[in-house]
Amino acid sequence: MPLSKSYKAEPAFATLGEGFGDEVEAADFPRHTLRYRNDHAAAEVGLDSLSDEEWVAHCARFEQLPDNLATPIAQRYHGHQFQVYNPDIGDGRGFLFAQMRDKTGRLMDLGTKGSGRTPHSRSGDGRLTLKGGVREIMASEMLEALGTYTSRTFSIVETGESLMRGDEPSPTRSAVMVRLTHGNIRIGTFQRHAYFSDTDQLNTLVRYCLKYYYDTEINGSDADRALAFLGMVMERVAAQAADLMAAGFVHGVLNTDNINITGEIFDFGPWRFLPHMELGFTAAYFDERGLYAYGRQPDALHWNIYQLGGALADICEEQALKDVLEPFPKVYLSALRAKLFARMGVKPKDDKRDDALLTAVNNFMLREKFPYERFFFDWFGGGQSERRAAKSPEATRYEADAELKAAITSYEPARPNALNHPYFSGVPCTMLIEELEDIWSHIAERDDWQPLNDKIAAIRQMGDALAR
Known part of the structure; x- marks a missing residue:
């Protein structure tokens, strides 16, 4: 299948010359089962027209994309890890394998995690657990929906190996992940x-x-x-x-x-x-x-x-x-x-009153150990949500803080029609560790991917509501 006309390859990393990375080969995996493809992100770089077979060829076997990097590159870098300098690191289980422009003209990188050993692997096996891939889907989907500047999980392919890990029940299933980022330079x-x-x-x-x-x-x-x-x-x-x-x-x-x-x-x-x-x-x-x-x-x-x-x-x-x-x-x-006002969906007034509002919100949430997403869900739109917040399971705590209520109800919504979205007639979308573990248990025990798919749909519905 031909790629979309919007696909614009630009393997810029090669222009850096020697000293920045090492050419590597991807691992030869025993199985390639496509578990997740992010067509929304793929459309931004002209790869959404790939068939599933072609997708696996490029995102699991790492066949070269047209006019792109001929060989994957494991990048060289050092870093402070928990503020202790470590010169013995680099891309140890991933590599850069393609670069292209997105629809806005940004240079985007396709990099991997779990694609095999590299010169920087040290004692590692260069692999990724399937659970690790699922975790990355959940984090990136939620962050994108909340309007943050985040990389996107592009692809997860299960690879048919059994991995031993100390931080999850083992042996556990393996996967190779591709992430789409606006730059891998660290x-x-x-x-x-x-x-x-x-x-x-x-x-x-x-x-x-x-x-x-x-x-x-x-x-x-x-x-x-x-x-x-x-x-x-x-x-x-x-x-x-x-x-x-x-x-x-x-x-x-x-x-x-x-x-x-x-x-x-x-x-x-x-x-x-x-x-x-x-x-x-x-x-x-x-x-x-x-x-x-x-x-x-x-x-x-x-x-x-x-x-x-x-x-x-x-x-x-x-x-x-x-x-x-x-x-x-x-x-x-x-x-x-600016970010907090966007989360509350209200129009700023002036620095003095805005700071007073944020102080009241912060003090209330700290004192009450308040559920984080619940607050922004209940009060999205400021004064427009006063009646809706009064029906919240947390309404009594709102009523007990007159300063907070007076501050937030004095603000007008930034997008008056946003509350008409079906999302606001339900419950706040969260991504807590208990939810993640439940999603994973369905996959690990019954190979049931529906809870994951349902959660992605719920997260994207929230993102659509917040972006209206």
Whole structure:
């Protein structure tokens, strides 16, 4: 079947030259059972017209897409993992295998997880559990529906192997995943070249990222380009911090090798959505210090962006780097205000009253340990939802906080017709760990994929309602 006319291959990574990745081969899997294909995302890059057989050929056997990368590339990078520098990492179970423009002109990358061993695999087997793939579907679908800037799970193909893992019942089923991202270049990519004091490679990487992911070229010196680039990434990462907080999402592993230079949320590990407002809530059982707890995520990303600045220190003066990074807290708070008002579906008024509203909401949710999604569901549209909120299971708690109720009912809806959507006549859509485990149990015990499909449909209905 011919590809859509909107398919525009652009294997830009090859223009970087040597030193940025290693050509690899995909694993030869014993079975290829298509479990999930994201046709919505595929339509954006002209791949939605593929038949299922063709889809598996490209997204599980990794046959070359037309005019694209001839050989998959495992990228080289270092990174701070829980703020400890590790020079012994890289793409250990994934690779980049295609790049193309989407309908808006952005350069998009198709990368994998679970596609086999690479030179960076160390003792790992290069595989992904099927449950890990299902987890990534749920995280990316929910985040997209909530309006965050996130990568999308593009494809899951079950591969017929039995894997042994210490963090889930084993042997467990295997899969190979493809994710669609606006860039796979990470903060850790820059750290690797800084580690070797290779300023030529650093400058090449800066020019590549400016051209292909920020659609700009900066005239002037290498330092001018690097500082301009750092400022752009700083703004994107500050916005990412706001996305995480407004979505009530705990990423779990905000290491510098998991933060890309476009500010997308990606590379999901032991994630969680908040069951209720709790600043100390953590996602990873191994995060014993709570370094990446919900309330510490902005600080973690602030720290990470300083590591990018440090990687550019051989190009730029230290004070100039600090000056570029200094606005991070202000940029983050501005982005967070905008995100929270979007979540509440109300029109901002002025900074003083808006801050008072957000303070009242924050204090109420913290004090009451309030169900996170329930609040935004009940009060979407502000004063327009007063009668609807009065029928909520949590109505008595709203009534007991006169300050909160007065503050939020004084706000007008940003989209008055949004509440006509069927979503708001039901219950809030959540993606809590108990729900995920229930979905997985149906797959693991009975190979029943209907609960997963139903949940995806419910999440997308919420996304449609919030975007109206």
